[in-house]
Amino acid sequence: MKKVVMGNHAVSYGVRASEAKVISAYPITPQTHVVELLSELVANGEIDAKFIKVESEHSAMAACVGASAAGSRAFTATSSQGLLLMTEMLHWAVGARLPIVLTNVNRAIGPPWSIWTDQNDSLSMRDVGWIQIYCESNQETQDAIPQAFKIAEEVQLPVMLVLDAFFLSHTYEIVDLLDVEKVREFLPPYNPELKIDPADPHSFGNLASADYYMELRYMIEEAMDEARGIIKRVGREFGEHFGRHYGMVVPYRCDDADVILVTSGTVASTTRAVIDEMRDEGIKIGALKIRVLRPFPFKEVSEVLCSAKKVAVLDRNISFGNHGIFYQEVKSALYGKTDIPILGYILGLGGRDVTPKVIREVADKAIKDKNPEPYINWIGVKK
Amino acid sequence: MSKQTKFESYREMPIRAMTVDNMLWNETGSWRNVKPVYDNKVSPCIYGCPAGENIQHYIQLVIDRKYKEAWETIIETNPMPAVTGRVCSHPCMDKCTRGDYDETVNINAIERALGDMGLDNPEWMTKPEKSKKEKIAVVGSGPAGLTSAFYLARTGYSVTLYEAGETLGGVLRWGIPEYRLPDSVLDRVVEFILSSGKIKVEAGTTVGKDIEFKKLRNNFDAVFLGVGLMKSRQLGIPNEDCKGVEPGLDYLRKVNSGQVSSSSDKAVVIGGGNTAMDVARSALRKGSDVTVVYRRTRTEMPAIASEIEEAEKEGIKFRFLASPKDIVTDGDKLSKVIFQEMELGEPDETGRRSPVPLEGKTFTMDVDRLFTAIGEKGDLDGFKSEVDTEWELIKVKGEFGETGKKKIFAGGDIVTGAASVVEAVAAGRRAAEKIDRVFNNEKDPPIEQEIDFGIENINTDYFPKSKRVLKPRIPASEAIKGFEEIFKGFDEQMLQKEADRCFSCGVCNYCDNCWIYCPDASIIRKDDEYEIDFDFCKGCLVCVEECPRSALSIEEEGK
Ligand SMILES: Cc1cc2nc3c(=O)[nH]c(=O)nc-3n(C[C@H](O)[C@H](O)[C@H](O)COP(=O)(O)OP(=O)(O)OC[C@H]3O[C@@H](n4cnc5c(N)ncnc54)[C@H](O)[C@@H]3O)c2cc1C
Ligand code: SF4
Ligand code: SF4
Ligand code: SF4
DSSP, X not given: OXXXXXXXXXXXXXXHHHTXXXXXXXXXXXXXXXXXXXXXXXXXXXXXXXXXXXXXXXXXHHHHHHHHXXXXXXXXXXXXXXXXXXXXXXXXXXXTTOOOEEEEEEOOOSSSOOOSOOSHHHHTTTTSSOEEEEOOSHHHHHHHHHHHHHHHHHHTOOEEEEEETTTTTTOEXXXXXXXXXXXXXXXXXXOXXXXXXXXXXXXXXXXXXXHHHHHHHHHHHXXXXXXXXXXXXXXXXXXXXXXXXXXXXXXXXXXXXXXXXXEOTTHHHHHHHHHHHHHHTTOOEEEEEEOEEESOOHHHHHHHHTTSSEEEEEESSOOTTSOOHHHHXXXXXXXXXXXXXXXXXXXXXXXXXXXHHHHHHHHHHHHHOOSSOSXXXXXXXXX | OOSOOOOSSGGGSOSSSBOSSOOTTOTTGGGOSEEEEEOOXXXXXXXXXXXXXXXXXXXXXXXXXXXXXXHHHHHTTOSOHHHHHHHOOOHHHHHOGGXXXXXXXXXXXXXXXXXXXXXXXXXXXXXXXXXXXXXXXXXXXXXXXXXXXXXHHHHTOEEEEEXXXXXXXXXXXXXXXXXXXXXXXHHHHHHHHHTTSOEEEEETOOBTTTBOXXXXXXXXXXXXXXXXXXXXXXXXXXXXXXXXXXXXXXXXXXXXXTOOXXXXXXXXXXXXXXXXXXXXXXXXHTTOEEEEEESSOGGGOOSOHHHHXXXXXXXXXXXXXXXXXXXXXXXXXXXXXXXXXXXEEEEOTTSOEEEEEEEEEEEEEEOSEEEEOSOEEOOOTTTGGGSOEETTEEOOOSTTOBOSSTTEEEOSHHHHSSOOHHHHHHHHHHHHHHHHHHHHTOOOOOOOOOOOOOGGGSOGGGOOOOOOOOOXXXXXXXXXXXXXXXXXXXXXXXXXXXXXXXXOTTSOOOOOHHHHHOTTOOEEEOSSOEEEOTTTOOOOOHHHHHOTTOOEEEEETTO
16 A cells, blocks of 8 residues: 655554564654654554553663563664663674664764764664664665564564654655565564573573683674675565565666765665766766665675776765765775775765755766875865 | 583574573572572570570560560570579670670670569469479579479479478578678579479478488489589698688578678688688678688689679778688687798699799788688588589589489589589579470480671671660678678660660561662561562672671572
8 A cells, every 4th residue: 555654654664564562662853753653553453562661762772672582573763862872772682682673763963962864873883783774765664674574583683774864754755555464474473482481481691701702792793694695585575575676785877887976875866866867968977875784785885886987985974083984884895806996975964965966066076086085075064 | 500501612502692501490590699598696695695595585575675575585594584684694795796896785784684574573474384294303492403493393394392401592592692692582583483383392301311312213203403512622721620710601601691790800711713702792791801812813713703893892802822821729719820822833734824832932811710712512422322423523424414323313513513503504404304305205406506606797887886784783882881782773774775785696686677778679578577589689688788787698599
């Protein structure tokens, strides 16, 4: 069934379709609608789940940890400061190998206070061990949820889905809403072998000496690696069920491109419009959207980019003292594979609009720029 | 965990940190590796009391103003707290933990207060429920005899109490003077004991003389001998039997039965024990100028320390390291005593340094009267052949006064040699209980091992320092004017104040601290106990730390 829904509600419908059993969340702008709708859906019986009200995001994730450890499919959503407050429990979910799904609405971090988008909140959780998927449209936002549960439950790692504040969260688009029955065929109910069971009590998350800590970490990395294949397979299977296919990356007109712009999130759609416009002008340019940041798709990224003569990475985030984070990731993916210039551009922080005009400016600059110098290219900063 | 978990490869490991074995043995999981347990100890004072009075317990009952229960608690082990509360040397207080903090609890004064309350409330005494067929003879009515008669009668046995003297009490009656233990108190104690069950008194009957010992053996199912030490030891020097030389015990007998009139002469008492002190202080009260001569030093004096102090306060003079060598008479009457000066030699096998004469060093004193108080010995003439004896004492075989002869038990000074009232009480009770067990064919209880408990087990932060409350007294200058009892009893306020100083060592007094402090609210408070909910206790041991008195202990989990 197609419906015009806002990005946040697309998330809620994705959760409904995935039949999450425990939802625990704390409201925060711009995520609030996600849980608002979920609470209504639980209240009116459309979702057979336990909705747990909590006093903070830390508790929201703690509740999910408990629920997931007990074998329930658990979901939460948050944003920015809320995500930061969850940090300790985010680590816990990974260490405890719990397949929780979290949707984070990207919002800039204060101070200065801001409720608008950039990616620094989710990217500051890059190294925690969550699988991270960046969404571009309301449709993708919804579709990502059942896929995320399927991936998470297979590899026993939590998955964080990310969408831009306002540009996606508050924007209405036509979404083909998922049908619960059909999703059940794609995503069977969660029934893990290892879970808290009062009849067979075990102690979880207990002390592990140096004799075994590394082995447990090794297994997380092994699962992360395994997830690469699983994410692709699940994306394919989803396509078989629902006609919409998903992969690790999305190349656009890259085959013969001299310059490829690397993007993520909503900027990807805008970029594609600019690519079309420039192609019309005869410029051989393409775009690569990175959908999955963790595990990082080294192979897919290098395969696409190695054929270009120049790569420009558009980062809606900044790692102070280094560069844009996608830029660093892309550089590391190409290391030793090619010696084409890789240029990085920082733009759109704190919700500053990344319009086609801005992207065109970056594209033109990228075509001219020779080296990855200056150290960081800031786009649109009033100097 | 019964054994350590070992993995050769990460592939054998579960993906998450978890116990491989299930945790049914400890439902809080692997966090708690130690746990608190409520574990009342035996307070040190209790070990200190030879009679094993449950001191900690009755003091707590006093605090709750449950005086009757407190009294009943004492009576379980000592039927004469009004006596011991006056004359006991209170070794319990030497053990009192509070002594290592400020001043020991005045247990003796609390005991006396309760003892006196018992005398004032004769209805507190209950009669035995059952009467038993066995008949027991008790010989001697000193503290040992009276105590055994009490517990035997209370258990339902028929007791016949033989006493050589006309009145009951033994040393308590004719030895210890009025100013320490008034007759009026002793009378009521004796009356109370006699009312505890079926006790027939045969006073003025010396066993072995007025009635044959064999008869007792034949007519009774058991015999308890608590005959004490009746004979004074002799100095063994010339002219010892002249006029003016008298055994201290004989003198005390006369004083205690009102047969001594005042005289202002010069008296010397030989000895350093309780008898010497009582003789000296009695003679002082009768007008004499008194010097105590002891062959060792003050440190070695066997008398109760406070008695020595009192004697000094009252004006008794002491001459240490001297021993009578010769008596000079004037006609048949004593006139001078020649003393040999002594010094302390090497310690003997008991660790005590024995006095040795200093060659050629003597001195002479003009003396009107000389009292000997160098020790007492048993008078076993009547039954020497009936029991094993050694050094004129009865030899016992076990812990409970068994003489090894069928039916015959013994206790008190006649077994231990000159000891104390409370030891005689203890012996009397132990023998009574043993006799009961013999009749019932029961096994002896195990002897309890004293546990280590000291000030380090007390969380002293909870106890402000305080001074011991002392028994009120008449000043020494007044006391020497007559035989009025020197020390008075506590009033209720004093009793409460002093009882409140007790730490309740090692025994829970329901202060609620553990319950209040438990950060996980894992302690369940019941009417008269606490329980730990081990489904929640994480083993932090805050409760153990915060118990002011170590009534909680630590146990390792999974052991
Ligand atoms: C002067 C003096 C002062 C003391 N002061 C203290 C003190 O302050 N504190 C303390 O703890 N201890 C004190 N003691 C020691 C204490 O009194 C004794 O250890 C205690 O009385 C011993 O008790 P008992 O029952 O074994 O013997 P006793 O008290 O000696 O009683 C023995 C009884 O047996 C009777 N008897 C003996 N032979 C026979 C027989 N053949 N037939 C019938 N009856 C017989 C005697 O007449 C006597 O009444 C003192 C002792 C003396 C002598
Ligand atoms: S403080 Fe109380 S319980 Fe502790 S030894 Fe002294 S009298 Fe006994
Ligand atoms: S304080 Fe509470 S939680 Fe801690 S050990 Fe004691 S009972 Fe257990
Ligand atoms: S803390 Fe208080 S209530 Fe708890 S065990 Fe100790 S004495 Fe008893």
